[in-house]
Amino acid sequence: MSEVGDGGPAVRRLAEWDEEDLVALAEEYETPLYVVDLDRVEENCVRLREAFPDADVRYAAKAHTGRDVLRTVREAGLGVECASAGEVERALAVGFPGDRVQYTAVNPPARDLDLVVERWREHPGLTVTVGAEDTVDRLRERGFDGRLCVRANPGVGAGHHEKVSTGANAKFGIPIERVADLATRWADEFDLVGVHAHAGSGISGEDLSAHRELVNRMGDLTREIESRVGPLEFVDVGGGFGVPYREDEPPLDLQAVAEATREALGAVDERGSADRRTASDDIGATLAIEPGRYVVADAGVLLTTVNTVKEARDATVVGVDAGMTTLLRPAMYDAYHAIANLSAAADTEEIDATVAGPICESADVLCEHRPLSRPERGDVLAVGNAGAYGYEMSSTYNSRPRPAEVALAGTTVRLARRRESLTDLTSLEQ
Ligand SMILES: *Cc1c(COP(=O)(O)O)cnc(C)c1O
Numbered sequence: 001m002s003e004v005g006d007g008g009p010a011v012r013r014l015a016e017w018d019e020e021d022l023v024a025l026a027e028e029y030e031t032p033l034y035v036v037d038l039d040r041v042e043e044n045c046v047r048l049r050e051a052f053p054d055a056d057v058r059y060a061a062k063a064h065t066g067r068d069v070l071r072t073v074r075e076a077g078l079g080v081e082c083a084s085a086g087e088v089e090r091a092l093a094v095g096f097p098g099d100r101v102q103y104t105a106v107n108p109p110a111r112d113l114d115l116v117v118e119r120w121r122e123h124p125g126l127t128v129t130v131g132a133e134d135t136v137d138r139l140r141e142r143g144f145d146g147r148l149c150v151r152a153n154p155g156v157g158a159g160h161h162e163k164v165s166t167g168a169n170a171k172f173g174i175p176i177e178r179v180a181d182l183a184t185r186w187a188d189e190f191d192l193v194g195v196h197a198h199a200g201s202g203i204s205g206e207d208l209s210a211h212r213e214l215v216n217r218m219g220d221l222t223r224e225i226e227s228r229v230g231p232l233e234f235v236d237v238g239g240g241f242g243v244p245y246r247e248d249e250p251p252l253d254l255q256a257v258a259e260a261t262r263e264a265l266g267a268v269d270e271r272g273s274a275d276r277r278t279a280s281d282d283i284g285a286t287l288a289i290e291p292g293r294y295v296v297a298d299a300g301v302l303l304t305t306v307n308t309v310k311e312a313r314d315a316t317v318v319g320v321d322a323g324m325t326t327l328l329r330p331a332m333y334d335a336y337h338a339i340a341n342l343s344a345a346a347d348t349e350e351i352d353a354t355v356a357g358p359i360c361e362s363a364d365v366l367c368e369h370r371p372l373s374r375p376e377r378g379d380v381l382a383v384g385n386a387g388a389y390g391y392e393m394s395s396t397y398n399s400r401p402r403p404a405e406v407a408l409a410g411t412t413v414r415l416a417r418r419r420e421s422l423t424d425l426t427s428l429e430q
Contacts, residue, residue, distance in 0.1 A: 007050050008043030010251035011244055012298040014338040014384030022303060023342050025406060026380045029415065031305040032322035034391050034405040036064070036416065038072045040299035041387075045076035048241075051254035052261075052289060058102060060239045060292030061087045063388040068407040068416050069296060070094040081239075081290045085112035088119055088126075098123025102236075104151065104196070105135050106172065117142040129196050129236075131173045136186060148190035149236065150183050152176040152221060154197045156213045167199035167214055167238075176217055180224045187229040194285060195221055198238030204252065208260050214238070215264035222283050223266070231284025237261065241294035245336045245385050252294070261287065293388040300387020302327055302403075303342075304366075306379045307358075315354045315368070318375050323357015324364045325400045327386055328393040331363040338384035339366060344373035355381065359398050391417070399425055 026033055048057050058079035061070065065087060071094045073080065079100035080091045085108075091101050103116050105128060117139065120126045124146055130136050131151035139148075153173035174182060179195065186192055199214045215237050222235045242252050265287060304326070308319030329335035339355055341348070353372035357364040366383060375381065394402045401420035406413055 006043060007047035008040070010047070010254070012040055013247055014301065014340055014382060015247075017301055017382065019342045019382075022301065022382055023380050025413070026303045026305065026342075029404050029406055030419070031303050031380065032320075032326045032403040033303045034300060034386065034403055034417075035303065036066065036069060036296070036300045036387055036405060036407050038068055038299070038407055038409040041069055041072045041296055042076050044295045044299065045073055045078055047254060048289075048291060048294065049077060051258045052287070055258075055287040055289055056234055058100075058236075058288060058290045059295050060290045061091060062392060063292030064296040064300070064390075064392055065090050066391070066405065066407070066416055067094055068409075068414070069299075070096070072409075073295060074100075078295075081292075085115040085119075088116055092119060092123065097125065099125025099127075101125075102127040102129060102149065104129040104131070106131060108135060108138075110138075113138055113142060117144050120144060120146050127193055133174065133182065136190075140189070145190055147193045148186060149194040149196050149234075150174065150179050150186070150192075151196045151198075152179045152218065154199065154214045154217045156199060156210050156217070167197065167210070173197060176221060179221055180228070183225050184228045192225075192229060192232065194232050194234040194236055194288070195225065196236040196238070196288075198240065198290065200240055203240045203257065204242040205250070205256075208257065211237075211240075211257065212260050212264040215261050216266075219265040219283065222285050226284055233285060234288040235265070235283065235285040236288035236290060237265075239290040239292050239294070241289075241291045243293055243297040243385060243388070245297075245338070247338050247384075261289075295388075297385045297388035300385070300390055302383040302386040302390060304381050304383065306375045306377055306381060309375060309377060312354070316351050318353050318355045318372065318381075320355055320357060320366070320381060322366070322383070322403070323359040323400070324361060325359055325395045325397045326357070326403050327366065327383060327390050328395070329389060330366050331361070332393075337366065337386060339370060339372060340382050340384070341373040341375050341379055342382050343379035344375065348373040350374070359400065396420070396425055401425055 058081045059073045060081045062083045082088045082103045127147040129149040151173040156167045304320040304322035310317045324331040350371040351374045354368045355366040404419035405417040407416040
């Protein structure tokens with residue numbers, strides 16, 4: 001592990017991974033293989049905490065729920081935001097104390113509420129965030145009267161793709177104009193600790209105005225609620241901190257995001273004092289943020305082996321053993337991931353390549369018309385920025401077993417998740 005306090009560079013590009021090490025991993029553990037570097041996870045946590053010294057930083061676990069990642073994040077001092085009972089279980093299992101765990105209920109299945117309320121009895125510090133009035137009814141029916149946070153739908157969204165913009169999507173949260181009244185009512189019955197909103201994913205330099213607007217509305221909401229029921233513990237403005245997927249894209253300026261956040265909250269602190277505990281002079285609540293992607297994206301790469309090279313009419317189709325079931329983002333969001341041929345010599349000519357997976361779907365391409373050092377059968381390709389929503393969104397469609405994952409820490413390599421077997425695939429059938 002790097003020394004605590006070392007936030008490292010703002011971004012880690014694909015070219016900065018050690019090619020020989022990656023090829024050796026591909027040989028030893030076979031492909032497709034996810035590689036996650038825990039030291040980089042730690043650096044990302046440290047940078048976030050440094051940029052937001054007065055905020056409570058909670059890792060949105062759904063980006064990567066691997067045990068080593070969760071443990072690293074906990075050791076780096078972050079809390080955790082969980083999207084399901086399963087994630088709550090994972091967080092508690094690696095030792096997050098209950099009061100560092102927040103469960104965000106999105107149309108929660110009964111089974112999830114049953115389990116979360118059971119865990120809350122053992123860990124009364126656990127916070128439940130509700131995004132619908134009847135979720136509160138359902139919690140009440142189960143005897144829950146603990147720490148409650150209300151998710152507002154702020155009416156502004158942001159994101160790199162419409163499928164990840166949540167802030168104005170009716171599915172998420174209670175319309176912000178109704179939250180103050182409801183929260184006031186619920187404060188009698190529950191331990192009302194905070195308000196929450198999440199605009200979506202992909203806050204970038206250009207998207208800061210949407211972020212500002214969301215934070216601004218959340219500041220007003222917090223002031224309104226606090227004037228009625230007294231200070232809240234936190235105002236959580238969500239995640240969505242973008243990462244540069246394209247290699248020429250500049251990294252997110254965390255300081256600028258932090259400053260914009262503070263300003264928009266109504267917390268203009270000329271001294272920029274790092275030891276302020278509250279979000280602003282007139283808000284009792286502490287600022288909270290929930291980055292997921294930012295913590296893990298550039299800590300991960302996906303390794304895949306070329307199995308077929310085919311000259312098509314207008315491109316060379318490079319067939320590989322990883323596809324949309326391994327890394328869904330390109331198929332689902334048209335996401336860009338850098339791809340490099342680790343096996344090619346430095347002076348290999350570049351070709352116009354379309355890298356395609358083994359799934360019977362036309363969407364099953366990792367990139368189209370990309371310059372790539374001419375691949376040959378057996379070459380190992382690396383796909384960059386695969387640490388967030390990579391393994392997590394993998395599936396077994398086409399009866400394709402999920403890949404293996406190795407975790408790196410210092411000089412140690414650990415098989416974090418073994419490759420799924422064909423036997424695993426059929427093991428649930430009765
Ligand atoms: C997904 C999610 C996040 C994290 O989003 P990132 O883009 O990964 O930072 C934070 N909060 C909530 C409620 C989410 O659903």
